[in-house]
Amino acid sequence: QKEVEQNSGPLSVPEGAIASLNCTYSDxxxxxxxxxxxxxxxxxxxxxxxxxxGDKEDGRFTAQLNKASQYVSLLIRDSQPSDSATYLCAVNVxxxxxxxxxxxxxxxxxxx
Amino acid sequence: DGGITQSPKYLFRKxxxxxxxxxxxxxxHDAMYWYRQDPGQGLxxxxxxxxxxxxxxxxxxxxxxxxxxxKESFPLTVTSAQKNPTAFYLCxxxxxxxxxxxxxFGPGTRLLVL
Numbered sequence: 001q002k003e004v005e006q007n008s009g010p011l012s013v014p015e016g017a018i019a020s021l022n023c024t025y026s027d028x029x030x031x032x033x034x035x036x037x038x039x040x041x042x043x044x045x046x047x048x049x050x051x052x053x054g055d056k057e058d059g060r061f062t063a064q065l066n067k068a069s070q071y072v073s074l075l076i077r078d079s080q081p082s083d084s085a086t087y088l089c090a091v092n093v094x095x096x097x098x099x100x101x102x103x104x105x106x107x108x109x110x111x112x
Numbered sequence: 113d114g115g116i117t118q119s120p121k122y123l124f125r126k127x128x129x130x131x132x133x134x135x136x137x138x139x140x141h142d143a144m145y146w147y148r149q150d151p152g153q154g155l156x157x158x159x160x161x162x163x164x165x166x167x168x169x170x171x172x173x174x175x176x177x178x179x180x181x182x183k184e185s186f187p188l189t190v191t192s193a194q195k196n197p198t199a200f201y202l203c204x205x206x207x208x209x210x211x212x213x214x215x216x217f218g219p220g221t222r223l224l225v226l
Contacts, residue, residue: 008152032213043202043217044155088154092213098162099145099170100213104154 003027003093006103014111019076021106023089026070033065033072034090034100037083044088048074079110115139116218118203123223125190125197133188133221135203144186145204145215148172155202161186190223198225 003026013019021035032051036044050056050063050072062075072091076083086105093101116137125131135144143162147155157170161180175194180186186205190197200222204215 004154034214036217043220046214046216049214090215098143098213099157099160100215101157102147102154104152 003101004089004091004103006087006089006106008104009107010109011106012109012111013079015079015081017079017110019079019083019108019110021074021076021087021089021108022071023073023091023103024071025089025091025093025101027091027093028067028070030067030091030093032092032100033063035061035063035072035074036088036090036102038086038088038105040085047087076108079108081110081112084108084110116203116205116216118201118218118221120221121219123221124226125223126226128192130189130191131223133190133201133203133223135186135188135218137184137186137203137205137218139205139207139216140183141205141207141216142183143206144180145206146170146176146178146186146188147202147204149200149202158188197223199223 005024034049035047038044048063050065056063060077064073086107088105089103090100119134145160146158156172159178161167177189202220203218206215
């Protein structure tokens with residue numbers, strides 16, 4: 001079983017809709033969770049971090065964390081074509097190593 | 113401007129050749145990381161360093177080597193032992209404060225084999 005799993009997509013949504021991206025992880029002691037956005041041919045850029053159960057909002061983005069169910073999600077409201085990218089979920093599955101483990105990413109396509 | 117720089121942007125390697133990828137940061141971060149990304153895949157950890165003069169192997173360290181002689185620099189050497197080096201290489205750094213591991217990435221180096 002992969003440590004961090006994401007549906008590879010593509011997830012296609014119309015412009016203005018809500019895009020919902022999901023990620024599950026295997027390590028129950030994980031404490032830090034991150035969403036990165038990666039445009040084709042570019043490096044990942046941080047969108048949000050979340051450490052506690054519940055929701056965290058930043059502009060059009062909302063991260064949701066449920067440690068009991070071991071999943072973290074990212075909602076993008078009012079999706080724009082410029083949101084079309086691959087979204088990477090990252091988790092610190094091994095606190096002793098203090099390094100992140102990344103999922104393989106979900107490709108989002110926002111249709112104009 | 114604070115940030116992470118990687119050079120070169122593109123690198124071509126001949127068979128049997130060692131090549132070195134540069135990574136420099138002026139964020140005063142303690143920890144630095146090297147990842148490899150293959151097409152359509154996530155990032156895999158090659159090496160990481162939490163402090164100067166110390167580094168640890170990641171998940172795919174075979175065929176790679178690193179050094180950490182200065183806080184701001186973490187070069188990666190791809191040796192001839194790495195038989196499939198074609199990939200996008202990403203360097204990252206983090207402040208290593210508490211349990212937060214927010215990593216910031218450089219622009220990447222794309223390595224191609226001639």
